[in-house]
Amino acid sequence: xxxxxxxxxxxxxxxxxxxxxxxxxxxxxxxxxxxxxxxxxxxxxxxxxxxxxxxxxxxxxxxxxxxxxxxxxxxxxxxxxxxxxxxxxxxxxxxxxxxxxxxxxxxxxxxxxxxxxxxxxxxxxxxxxxxxxxxxxxxxxxxxxxxxxxxxxxxxxxxxxxxxxxxxxxxxxxxxxxxxxxxxxxxxxxxxxxxxxxxxxxxxxxxxxxxxxxxxxxxxxxxxxxxxxxxxxxxxxxxxxxxxxxxxxxxxxxxxxxxxxxxxxxxxxxxxxxxxxxxxxxxxxxxxxxxxxxxxxxx
Amino acid sequence: xxxxxxxxxxxxxxxxxxxxxxxxxxxxxxxxxxxxxxxxxxxxxxxxxxxxxxxxxxxxxxxxxxxxxxxxxxxxxxxxxxxxxxxxxxxxxxxxxxxxxxxxxxxxxxxxxxxxxxxxxxxxxxxxxxxxxxxxxxxxxxxxxxxxxxxxxxxxxxxxxxxxxxxxxxxxxxxxxxxxxxxxxxxxxxxxxxxxx
Numbered sequence: 001x002x003x004x005x006x007x008x009x010x011x012x013x014x015x016x017x018x019x020x021x022x023x024x025x026x027x028x029x030x031x032x033x034x035x036x037x038x039x040x041x042x043x044x045x046x047x048x049x050x051x052x053x054x055x056x057x058x059x060x061x062x063x064x065x066x067x068x069x070x071x072x073x074x075x076x077x078x079x080x081x082x083x084x085x086x087x088x089x090x091x092x093x094x095x096x097x098x099x100x101x102x103x104x105x106x107x108x109x110x111x112x113x114x115x116x117x118x119x120x121x122x123x124x125x126x127x128x129x130x131x132x133x134x135x136x137x138x139x140x141x142x143x144x145x146x147x148x149x150x151x152x153x154x155x156x157x158x159x160x161x162x163x164x165x166x167x168x169x170x171x172x173x174x175x176x177x178x179x180x181x182x183x184x185x186x187x188x189x190x191x192x193x194x195x196x197x198x199x200x201x202x203x204x205x206x207x208x209x210x211x212x213x214x215x216x217x218x219x220x221x222x223x224x225x226x227x228x229x230x231x232x233x234x235x236x237x238x239x240x241x242x243x244x245x246x247x248x249x250x251x252x253x254x255x256x257x258x259x260x261x262x263x264x265x266x267x268x269x270x271x272x273x274x275x276x277x278x279x280x281x282x283x284x285x286x287x288x289x290x291x292x293x294x295x296x297x298x299x
Numbered sequence: 300x301x302x303x304x305x306x307x308x309x310x311x312x313x314x315x316x317x318x319x320x321x322x323x324x325x326x327x328x329x330x331x332x333x334x335x336x337x338x339x340x341x342x343x344x345x346x347x348x349x350x351x352x353x354x355x356x357x358x359x360x361x362x363x364x365x366x367x368x369x370x371x372x373x374x375x376x377x378x379x380x381x382x383x384x385x386x387x388x389x390x391x392x393x394x395x396x397x398x399x400x401x402x403x404x405x406x407x408x409x410x411x412x413x414x415x416x417x418x419x420x421x422x423x424x425x426x427x428x429x430x431x432x433x434x435x436x437x438x439x440x441x442x443x444x445x446x447x448x449x450x451x452x453x454x455x456x457x458x459x460x461x462x463x464x465x466x467x468x469x470x471x472x473x474x475x476x477x478x479x480x481x482x483x484x485x486x487x488x489x490x491x492x493x494x495x496x
Contacts, residue, residue, distance in 0.1 A: 128465060128473040137496075143362025144369075145496070184496070188370045188393060191377045191386030205495060206392040213466070213474035214496065257468055 071106035073115045078102075082121035084159050086298030090168050091120065093237060100233040102175060108229055113186045113194060116148040118178050120171070125153040132158040132283070133170050135177040148185055150178045158283075163295035166282035168237050169250050172230055173222070180218050198225075216257070223260035227251045242294060246278065253279035323422045325351075329451055332460040332488055333425070334433045336478045337446075339490045345466070346445040347430070347438050351422035354449045356463045357412050360477050363494050364404055370496070371397035399491055403479070404454070411455040420450065443469045458482040 075095055080088050095102050117138075125134030135152040137145035152174040159167060180201060186192035187205065196202045198221045204214070222230075230251035235244065252275050255261055265272035277289035285297045337347070374397060377390035425448065427438065449463035460480040467473040476493040483489050 127475045128467075130467070130470070131473055132471050137366075139362060142365070143358050145362070145366045187389050189373060191374070191381065191383070191390040193385055193389050196389070206396045213476070215472065215474065216468070219472075254471055257472060 070113075070115050071103040074106055074118070075101070075103040077115070077117055079117070079119040080121070082119075082123070083154075084122040084156070084298075086164065087120075087122060087154060087159055087167055087171065090164055090237075091171055094168060094171060094233065097233065097236045100229070100236045102172075105172070105175070105229055105233055106179060113190065113192045114148050114182065116150060116178070116182045116185070118150045118152070118175075120152040120154065120174065122156050122159055123153045124155055129155070131155065132162075133174055135174045135181070137181065147189055148182065150181055152178065159298060161284055161297075163282045163285050163293050163297050165234060165238055165250060165295035166253070166279070167298070169230065169234060169253050169282075172233055173254055176222050176226055176230075177215075177218050180221060219255050219258050220260065223252075223255040223258040227255075238295070246294065249275045249278040250282065253283070323353075323420055325423055325425065325451075328453075328457075328460070330426075330429055332451070332462060332480050333448065334430050335480060335488055335490055336462050336464075337430060337436065338434055340478060340493070341436060341446065341466075343444075344436055344439050346441060346443070347425070347427055347436075348445055348447045349424045349427055351425060351448045351450070353420035353422050354463070355416065355419045356449055356477075357416040357452060360452070360461060360463065361404075361409055361412060363477065363496070364400065366496060367397055367400040367494060368403075371400050397495070403459070403481075403491075408454045408459070412452065416450075416452055422451075443467055449475075458485070460488065 078091070078095070080091055083091065097104075119138065125131045127134050127136060133152065133154045135150060138149040138151040139145055154167070154170060154174075158170070162170070180198065183192075183195040183198065184201065184205065187195040187202075195205070200217050200220050204217050227248065228251075231244070231247045234250055235242075235247040238247070252261060252265075256276060256279070265275060273289060274291070277291040280288040281291045281293040282295055285293050287293075371394060374390040374394035377386055378394045381387055381390065431438065445467045447465045447467070449465055452461040452463070453459065458481065460482070462478040462480075463476075464478060465473055465475045478493050479491040480488045481491055
């Protein structure tokens with residue numbers, strides 16, 4: 001099946017898909033090529049017949065193509081003109097991984113209902129400039145949130161002190177925040193039910209006594225569902241130079257306050273300190289608790 | 300006569316100094332709503348910062364309020380008009396949850412907020428013991444977790460109280476939000492909670 005999509009402002013994309021069978025399971029293989037004004041060519045694999053409550057395509061195969069195409073378009077429309085050169089390079093590499101690139105990760109999360117816009121820039125986070133990074137809705141001059149429009153800030157000081165793999169992890173984590181916010185937008189704007197697959201988030205939306213920090217709720221959901229995805233992406237980005245444990249440890253970075261982390265790695269566990277120190281070492285490019293950073297800094 | 304001149308001069312200087320600092324004193328109502336806020340929001344222990352930053356965040360509050368009102372109106376519309384049962388299962392509970400924002404602020408309130416709270420303010424320090432006396436929490440030593448009151452706002456009638464706050468869980472994780480309280484029957488403060496989004 002061949003579909004030509006003349007979408008987005010950046011290029012026209014030719015999408016070719018076919019179903020192959022691996023170990024008895026059907027796998028939809030999608031290849032993208034012919035991005036007219038971009039040298040980038042992409043080969044992506046959509047893993048499952050992703051179910052969706054709110055696809056805008058037809059049932060079955062077409063819906064799956066639609067989902068993957070949306071993820072691809074989301075990835076392609078990321079605005080990074082105000083990102084520092086080092087982070088920009090890391091972002092570009094994350095977008096072009098063979099097995100775990102950002103479009104594939106987005107597809108593996110679930111089913112984006114809408115192609116959203118995401119801008120990522122190097123600047124102090126607006127909500128709290130003490131944080132290394134922050135993601136929120138993009139806002140107009142009256143501070144009103146813009147639908148399906150998100151903005152991530154990565155703190156300049158963090159870029160200057162962290163190693164490159166820590167920055168890669170931060171970008172991926174913020175991408176997950178964006179994805180979860182888009183599901184909230186889907187529910188609030190269209191009534192799409194995908195957000196119910198993230199019950200902590202859903203419960204917070206419909207509980208009248210909701211007093212929790214959305215950021216914390218996101219981290220709880222991410223810690224329960226996305227550690228392996230983060231680990232795989234970091235491993236591929238890094239060329240699998242280290243043991244798996246290193247990448248898994250890094251995937252837990254910024255999720256150390258979650259109940260999942262505390263359950264899996266209680267205070268008494270030796271793994272806990274290793275994970276904390278590994279992340280601190282990469283976040284600061286300095287030895288922490290006997291752990292030396294393995295990645296290079298941007299400087 | 301000499302002493303009188305000196306006294307007048309001293310009083311003039313003192314008065315000018317007081318005017319230039321514009322320090323806002325925290326009154327009984329402020330402490331009442333802060334205590335309710337803390338007891339509702341933070342059953343765990345934390346480091347309560349005595350400095351009230353006075354940051355001007357009223358524009359963000361109004362923006363967030365309007366976002367929540369928009370969510371309510373949109374979800375309520377879907378809930379009333381859609382025939383898609385799956386969408387109704389999503390939009391109706393959201394509308395129910397966000398209904399509290401309907402008519403919470405009037406246009407007059409919004410104009411009042413813009414006109415009254417348009418710049419950073421300087422507050423006197425919190426008397427933390429005054430709050431602790433009516434709270435079961437412990438104030439922990441150290442930086443994290445910490446709670447900082449950013450500002451306190453009231454509408455013109457004085458029956459809506461808003462506490463802008465930031466809670467720092469650790470170096471990398473913080474929550475910044477607004478806690479809203481409504482005065483009922485001009486007697487007691489009903490905690491309505493923080494923004495959801």
